[in-house]
Amino acid sequence: MTGGWTLHAPCSGRDGFTPSDDDWTNGGDLKRLCGPQLPTCGPCPFHAECIATVKPAQAKFDGIAGGRLWCNGEVIDALEDVFEDELAExxxxxxxxxxxxxxxxxxxxxxxxxxxxxxxxxxxxxxxxxxxxxxxxxxxxxxxx
Ligand code: SF4
Ligand SMILES: [Zn+2]
Structure with a gap:
């Protein structure tokens, strides 16, 4: 992500939040590749903004956004203390x-x-x-x- 609040997010400038297409085939691969980065979202105050920007479900997103790990736009893992109101309507x-x-x-x-x-x-x-x-x-x- 680029610009605005993203510059202040803990993931700014860090890699490993989205996998290369060649590196994975299923949710287990995604957990292995991106799961270790999930705790980075813990202190981030922009969970809702992140989800609203990425639109994971509509975009069939694979990777980390808003304290959740998504696979084909579905949540397959999440931090324990995320809030439901961070998600879309x-x-x-x-x-x-x-x-x-x-x-x-x-x-x-x-x-x-x-x-x-x-x-x-x-x-x-x-x-x-x-x-x-x-x-x-x-x-x-x-x-x-
Ligand atoms: S919620 Fe996670 S992926 Fe989204 S901006 Fe914050 S640290 Fe980055
Ligand atoms: Zn309903």
């Missing part, structure tokens, strides 16, 4: 309102919309209720005396 999709919709937002590197958040929460609650109904397995003690 969610797009409305046919899957909105469901857990699958929440995954679609995440896959596209954007915030989860409120109805998908609610849908995912309800699905998780339903699973917990079903799990609580399952008979508990007996713990047999085979210890010999």
């Amino acid at each position: 969610p797009k409305l999709r046919a899957s909105c309102g469901t857990e699958a919709g929440a995954k679609d937002h995440t896959r596209h590197g954007e915030r989860v919309c409120p109805s998908c958040r609610q849908g995912a929460r309800e699905m998780a609650q339903r699973r917990n209720v079903e799990k609580a109904k399952e008979p508990k397995q007996l713990q047999l003690d085979f210890a010999t005396t």
